[in-house]
Amino acid sequence: MKKKEDFLYDVRIANRNIREGLITKKDYDKHISSLPDVEGNSEPIVIEDENEKGRPEAGHGEE
Numbered sequence: 001m002k003k004k005e006d007f008l009y010d011v012r013i014a015n016r017n018i019r020e021g022l023i024t025k026k027d028y029d030k031h032i033s034s035l036p037d038v039e040g041n042s043e044p045i046v047i048e049d050e051n052e053k054g055r056p057e058a059g060h061g062e063e
Contacts, residue, residue: 007013008023009031017023 008017009028014023014028018025018028
């Protein structure tokens with residue numbers, strides 16, 4: 001379970017917390033730089049739009 005302090009730095013509300021003086025921009029930057037790089041754990045996803053199936057890609061079809 002996350003600690004209450006972790007929510008102070010949540011990207012969705014960090015700017016509000018800085019504006020309200022709950023954290024400083026310096027504290028936020030320090031927190032962000034302390035996070036581990038987990039990019040290697042990610043996997044790309046492809047989202048297909050059913051409306052686009054069977055249509056030529058932009059720039060590759062008839063004009």
